[in-house]
Amino acid sequence: MIKESNAMLLTGNHAVSYGAMLAKPKVIPIYPITPQTPIAEKLTELQLSGELEAETMTPESEHSAMAACITASLTGVRVFTATASQGLFLMHEMLHYASGARAPIVMANVNRTIGSPWGFWPDTTDSLAQRDTGWIQYYSESAQESLDTVLQAYRTAEQVMLPAMVIHEAFYVSHSLEVVEVPSHSMVDSYLPPFDPEIYLDPSINRCWGNVVNQEMFWRHRKALGEAMDQTFAVAAKADAEWKELTGRGYELVEAYRCEGAEILIVTMGSMCGTTREAVDLMREQGLAVGLVKVRLFRPFPVQQLQNLLKGVPRVMVMDRNFSPGLGGVLHQEVKAALYGMDKAPAIHGYLVGVGGLNVSPDLIAKLVRRTGQAQPEINSIWVGEEDGA
Amino acid sequence: MLQIRMHGRGGQGAQMAAQILATAFFREGKYVQAFATYGGARRGTAVSSFIRIDDRPIRLRCDIENPDAVLCFDASLLDGKLLQGIEEDTTLLVNSTMPKEAFTELGNYNIFSIDGIAIARRNGLGRIVNSVLLGALAGLLDAPDFENLQSVVKDLSPVKISENLSSCRDGYELARKFKGVA
Numbered sequence: 001m002i003k004e005s006n007a008m009l010l011t012g013n014h015a016v017s018y019g020a021m022l023a024k025p026k027v028i029p030i031y032p033i034t035p036q037t038p039i040a041e042k043l044t045e046l047q048l049s050g051e052l053e054a055e056t057m058t059p060e061s062e063h064s065a066m067a068a069c070i071t072a073s074l075t076g077v078r079v080f081t082a083t084a085s086q087g088l089f090l091m092h093e094m095l096h097y098a099s100g101a102r103a104p105i106v107m108a109n110v111n112r113t114i115g116s117p118w119g120f121w122p123d124t125t126d127s128l129a130q131r132d133t134g135w136i137q138y139y140s141e142s143a144q145e146s147l148d149t150v151l152q153a154y155r156t157a158e159q160v161m162l163p164a165m166v167i168h169e170a171f172y173v174s175h176s177l178e179v180v181e182v183p184s185h186s187m188v189d190s191y192l193p194p195f196d197p198e199i200y201l202d203p204s205i206n207r208c209w210g211n212v213v214n215q216e217m218f219w220r221h222r223k224a225l226g227e228a229m230d231q232t233f234a235v236a237a238k239a240d241a242e243w244k245e246l247t248g249r250g251y252e253l254v255e256a257y258r259c260e261g262a263e264i265l266i267v268t269m270g271s272m273c274g275t276t277r278e279a280v281d282l283m284r285e286q287g288l289a290v291g292l293v294k295v296r297l298f299r300p301f302p303v304q305q306l307q308n309l310l311k312g313v314p315r316v317m318v319m320d321r322n323f324s325p326g327l328g329g330v331l332h333q334e335v336k337a338a339l340y341g342m343d344k345a346p347a348i349h350g351y352l353v354g355v356g357g358l359n360v361s362p363d364l365i366a367k368l369v370r371r372t373g374q375a376q377p378e379i380n381s382i383w384v385g386e387e388d389g390a
Numbered sequence: 391m392l393q394i395r396m397h398g399r400g401g402q403g404a405q406m407a408a409q410i411l412a413t414a415f416f417r418e419g420k421y422v423q424a425f426a427t428y429g430g431a432r433r434g435t436a437v438s439s440f441i442r443i444d445d446r447p448i449r450l451r452c453d454i455e456n457p458d459a460v461l462c463f464d465a466s467l468l469d470g471k472l473l474q475g476i477e478e479d480t481t482l483l484v485n486s487t488m489p490k491e492a493f494t495e496l497g498n499y500n501i502f503s504i505d506g507i508a509i510a511r512r513n514g515l516g517r518i519v520n521s522v523l524l525g526a527l528a529g530l531l532d533a534p535d536f537e538n539l540q541s542v543v544k545d546l547s548p549v550k551i552s553e554n555l556s557s558c559r560d561g562y563e564l565a566r567k568f569k570g571v572a
């Protein structure tokens with residue numbers, strides 16, 4: 001019997017590279033210099049060693065890299081790229097173009113603080129600022145989850161014909177060296193069929209993309225994009241369930257961890273979920289009815305699932321490692337909007353915690369839970385800083 | 391869970407040391423998590439590495455505030471702020487030409503001072519002290535297994551394998567002597 005997976009010691013970034021390799025992309029346009037991460041280096045190493053057969057391109061900017069991703073994808077081949085912070089911002093215009101072109105590119109983004117001032121710290125503002133670009137967004141908690149999510153993202157993206165971002169935070173996930181099960185090619189091949197779109201560009205058949213359209217055509221195109229997003233949750237849920245059946249590892253799209261009978265639920269994303277699990281276990285031992293709701297899929301935003309999970313829970317606290325000036329924590333605001341007008345809606349507290357990469361310990365989370373249990377919720381997200389134990 | 395913190399300056403090898411240590415525990419069948427934070431990949435800036443070792447998957451994604459051991463590559467980094475919150479009796483391994491008595495005012499820690507640069511130089515490694523310090527750490531913690539650590543040092547040293555191995559052994563033996571078990 002072929003060994004179906006191999007335990008390796010990998011960083012979160014290298015785990016993403018292995019995930020991408022297993023998906024067998026044909027073209028990898030990637031900007032190779034800062035803020036690029038070791039994802040790109042490892043991919044080229046895998047290419048050199050013959051494990052990855054792809055054409056890598058290194059254009060002069062992330063903007064050009066994304067332009068190359070779109071055109072390559074439209075020719076009907078699987079495409080992968082990776083970036084972080086400023087690089088993602090330089091792509092911004094082309095991110096809209098990619099979803100408009102219905103190009104199912106998968107891209108990894110490492111969350112890093114955005115300049116200015118300059119920094120390298122974990123903070124999800126960079127990718128959350130792309131929430132309106134029409135990309136599916138997954139936020140990952142561990143190296144293993146990042147590898148698995150790259151494969152799930154291809155499965156999902158290519159079915160709904162939308163691009164997808166697999167996102168994890170700097171340092172705590174991206175640079176964290178941990179034990180990762182790397183599945184075999186045969187295992188992945190049985191899960192992810194070759195990309196074979198019905199319509200693609202080929203000079204010999206005279207098709208093109210990007211022509212000028214009238215209002216009605218544009219309207220129809222946007223509506224169709226929205227309908228694809230609407231289908232995404234169900235498609236992504238199936239992709240996760242089937243991955244779990246195959247590997248034993250499933251993550252759900254909105255995970256409820258120890259939520260039974262909870263008086264307070266903590267809603268967050270990414271690396272803080274792992275720390276929150278530890279905090280929840282400690283508080284449950286002390287008799288506090290606390291649980292975690294992990295938002296793994298942020299786009300499409302899982303409104304219905306959050307309503308189902310949070311309905312009737314007295315208090316909810318949202319932890320945001322990001323900041324939208326003039327609005328507050330992005331997840332806080334989106335959770336509030338999702339629950340607006342719902343019968344038996346919880347009181348929602350929002351905390352800007354870990355912004356700029358500040359440390360978020362189980363003790364700090366427990367402290368915020370106690371505060372949530374006693375205080376009235378405020379309209380705005382509350383800053384939590386070093387004086388609070390961050 | 392065993393939690394270790396390493397402090398050094400960019401270029402001193404704290405990140406590589408964390409990788410070697412994580413690999414050694416991984417080969418012993420443990421779950422490990424090792425990550426570093428740095429303010430820019432430049433020589434001279436402060437670098438912290440964090441390593442967790444456990445028998446089950448590690449879920450914590452935050453800094454280590456209460457380490458079981460601290461390995462300090464550069465004694466100039468060792469001050470009250472760095473040690474804030476660290477419990478007494480924590481193992482503190484310091485690379486310094488000064489004896490451990492020079493650090494007792496920091497608190498009632500289990501301090502072991504080692505002149506890593508002298509040992510590295512003697513073994514032909516110049517100022518590269520991570521093999522010495524990893525050997526000493528294994529000697530102080532009784533983990534990872536020393537022979538296993540040696541094989542990892544052998545596999546991961548980019549150059550000067552025998553020099554790294556002998557440096558690692560010298561560090562280990564000094565630590566064992568200090569503990570009174572060699």
